[in-house]
Amino acid sequence: MLTIGVVGSQQFIAEISKYYGHYPTYKLISYTYTSPRELNTLIERAVKECNFLLFSGIIPYHYAKKQLDQYPIGSSYLSFNENMVALSLLAIHYHHSFKLSEMSIDLPRKRFLEGVLNEAGITEDADYVKEYPWIYDFQEERQLSIEDFVEFHSVLYEQKKTAFALTSIHAVYDKLQAKGIPSMFMVQSVPTLMEGLEKATTLAKLNQSKNSQVAAVCFNSNRNDQLEHFAKALQAKVTPSDSGLQMVLSNRGVLQTLILNQKLADLLNDTTNDFEKTAVGIGYGYTVKEAETHAITAFDFAEKNRSKLDLAVYLLDEEKKLTGPLFQNEEQYSLKNEDPVVKKLSAELKMSSKNISRFINFLQVNDFRPFSSQELADYFSISRRSAERMIKKLLDQQSLQVAGEEQPYDQGRPRSLYQAGSMLKGLSENKNGS
Structure with a gap:
């Protein structure tokens, strides 16, 4: 069962906790503060007890953001509207x-x-x-x-x-x-509270999926004592791969924590201190085979740059995004050929390919259910007006269609709902199949 921590004032917690029962498959824990300055202690507790954190608004999230960046935990906040x-x-x-x-x-x-x-x-x-x-x-x-x-x-x-x-x-x-x-x-209306909880549960599932991915690490050392030392630090195991390289298998959550806390570089230096130049490849994937393949590809990039660096570390994730060299002036590249339809749509809408891809991810997260402009705004962390402009572009290109209206708990004006057209659904299927 996933655990979601809800962080807010006593007044906020009293209101939102009335709706915890709507999510019986999740464990919801309340963390109450009287001043945002108390958040440091609360966050230290919450990251150990929860899989995801929902903040009452932008202010506590702002206070906690720097601390949250040290942990591989997902988080969101109720948007002001x-x-x-x-x-x-x-x-x-x-x-x-x-x-x-x-x-x-x-x-x-x-x-x-x-x-x-x-x-x-x-x-x-x-x-x-x-x-x-x-x-x-x-x-x-x-x-x-x-x-x-x-x-x-x-x-x-x-x-x-x-x-x-x-x-x-x-x-x-x-x-x-x-x-x-x-x-x-x-x-804070009932719809606002419910939408916040709904978004938190959806993102918590996505975050769990990512953190439970397999992480594979390989580097240019055949000394078993060094490999075992490194694996022990990760609470992982050493295994041979089809490539002939030795792999240390762990999970993404562990590696991300070490990277975010800037401990992985020290650990690698301790492990490979007998080498003048070291190449390390890290791969993430949903299966062991995928993670190993990505680690070997990342290792090849590290090998090419080993002569320039004492420690060359590259990481390739499940979306074939290559990042490296880590702990240096790292850059990110995409090794995946972009769908030509995405490029075409990007040019027609005058939207970046990245935003088109994010929009497709948004549709997938919502299982292609009809959505409102506010839901899109929350996902992209933009204003509702910006979301409405994006929706208008997609409507004009017939990539979206109006699905109807939703009356938000009998309060306020009805909200228009939208759903993906056949082109966007086709893009999503191609993306999943790639």
Whole structure:
């Protein structure tokens, strides 16, 4: 049974845990924090107990991202969307009758609010809005200051410029409540919570499939003591291959952990310290034969570059993507001939072949079920508008077709659903067969 850790504030966990029972084939564990700064300790526990992590939103995910990169564990977060803003404004209007000009609002991007107002035909402006769009740039080393947002809302309220605060940050809501400032945390609807859980279960299965792949390692040493030393460190075994090379067989999860924690280079150096120049090939595959074949191909590339490096390590994965030399200025190449239809579609749609391939993967993950623009946006980690533009291109080329509409739990406007046309289904079948 796969274990999914759900990470969030006490308020979030109280809401989402109501729906754990919808997924009886998964074990769901809650990890509660009062401030994102507490995440380090929680993550240390969670990565040992879970196969996948679902975060309540972009903020805790941002705080945890650097730490998560050290482990071969999959993760996702609930996306912020216009529906949350619309439901929150409706609740405030209905229960408190405040105008936009009487509220202070914080949210990841101001355009979420502007989009709701434009679509609803509301001409009133929100005067006091604080956004934090940089949170989506995971390359940026920057921490979100809870105190800055608490001060933003508090000062406006104390100066009687506002009468109510709407926040997208649980820790800010807790502090505003403690100060006695009328406030509300943005509404997370049932569909949003359910979609988050559905996405987590789907991605958890994919992640397990990858981590359980066979990993084969071969290098230019025939000394059994060295091979056994290396295999023991990986809790693996040494086996001869048809090529005549000795292979160490493990699994992808173990190798990925060593690579991410920068321990594989030290281990290889210790194992091969009698050699001036060392070539190492690593292969991933769904079967032992596939992993061994990929390891030998990677080894051939390493051999060609051994004269230039003390330790030449190349890795070839199940998609025939070659990465190397590892631990150096590594680059990635594709050794798989790209489908000419993908190239043709890429040119017609003015989309990269990579995005076409990712889109096909998205269809496969969803078993070709009808999907919404929000589901596509979540998969690509892009805005819903960007997803809608992608869908429009595919509709114009008749690669997609409209499958109907979905009423999201009787709340909000019906959402259009789309499904793949015959060309994309054919591409998927070719891809699986390659």
